[in-house]
Amino acid sequence: MGYRAREESGLSMPDGSETQVRDRLARQRTELANERTLLAYIRTALGFVIVGVPAVWLMEQPLVRVLGWLSLAAGAGFLAVGIRRFLSTKAGLAQEPK
Structure with missing residues (x-):
């Protein structure tokens, strides 16, 4: 990104606070x-649940159940891990200076 690109992008501030904007x-x-x-x-967890529900309630074979x-269980695990990662990243971002 050259000098001209910065001027054209509109990121340049009058007081020179371009890094703050970036x-x-x-x-x-x-x-x-x-x-x-x-x-x-969430999408992955729903995929596991969508596969698991019919297998448990509609199938007769014990192995399929x-x-x-x-x-x-994998769907619940994926959901728990996703929420945990989301909250920890969000908390880490909140601790950084703005």
């Missing part, structure tokens, strides 16, 4: 990435 934008990108990661964990319960 830091604020980086923080916003990190917060959005954290939210996208949580949504990916066991696999269904394992799928439900």
Whole structure:
């Protein structure tokens, strides 16, 4: 990114606080990435639950039921890990100076 690109991007501030703007934008990108990661964990957990529910309640074979319960447990685990990671990252961002 050259001198001209900075002028054209509109990130340059009159008082020379370009780094503050860049830091604020980086923080916003990190917060959005954290939210996208949580949504990916939720989507994965729902996938495991969607597979596990019919296996437990609709199938007659014992092995399929066991696999269904394992799928439900994996879904709950993914959801718990995703929420834990989201909250820890959010807390870490809150501790950093703005």
